[in-house]
Amino acid sequence: MMGSLTSPTVSIYGQQIPIVEFNGQRVVTLAMVDKVHQRPDGTAGRNFRENRQRFIEAEDYLLVTSDEIRRNSPNAIPAALRRNDVILLTESGYLMLVKSFTDDLAWEVQRQLVKGYFTKREVQLPSLPQSFADALRLAADLEEQKAKLQVENKQQAQRIDSLENLFLPGETPTQFCKRLNGVNTQQVNATLLELGWIYNSERDTERSPKYRVASRVRDRYLTEKPRTISAEGCDSFIKYDLQLLLAGAQRLHQFYLMNKLPMKKGWDGEFTMVKLVAEGKIGRVLSGKDAGGRNDE
Incomplete structure (x- = not known):
């Protein structure tokens, strides 16, 4: 099998x-699949x-041999990934392989890989203006697009700054979502379970779940704080409290704006966020399209 590899x-x-x-x-390698889907090394290979x-x-x-890679394009695939044979998945093979990946991250990664990787886009050069008037119109359009992009970037930065100011270290995901207007906080942990952010360490189905942070998001989106629970007449045990990190709050906020969090039936459709302000008062901050850091307090 002969061919040329580029990277x-x-x-x-x-x-x-x-x-x-x-x-x-x-094509993609199995190691690339593990990387973009944030799965433990070897997951794609096992599947x-x-x-x-x-x-x-x-x-x-x-199936491409290391000898073929060495002859055709030695830098295309890192040497650490080149064993006897390298498995290269086509688009159809990739989609078949990740059928078992059903969390939100997997769906988003699949969409981006199909559209931004497997689908080649032909580069279309813009047509040149044919007259001085056309050149002026083109310049005006480009200036308008530039100004619009600057405004959008400024609003995005303001939204990020606003969220960082609203984030309270040590909050649980449920506590954070209580301040997101319309979120059904009773279903937040169930959603995190589906996303693969947490898992239930309690094996007895008759007992309350004991949620722990999954390794793939630990210290990235979530962390956990152990504390000892003691009660008279009972053995003490360790309970792990989930704690949301800033990156996790930003990700949950993204899910909120994408309407991917569980919402209450009576939700008014407004993407707003409640924050605590001085003297225990409550302020409401816009989180959606108009979230430029404005406080309605």
């Missing part, structure tokens, strides 16, 4: 990955091995 890079959901092509077709009989070689995946 410029592209950003997929904040992860920088190389663009790997073989015989003019874009592939368990379902290998379902994949069609040359259609869903390609």
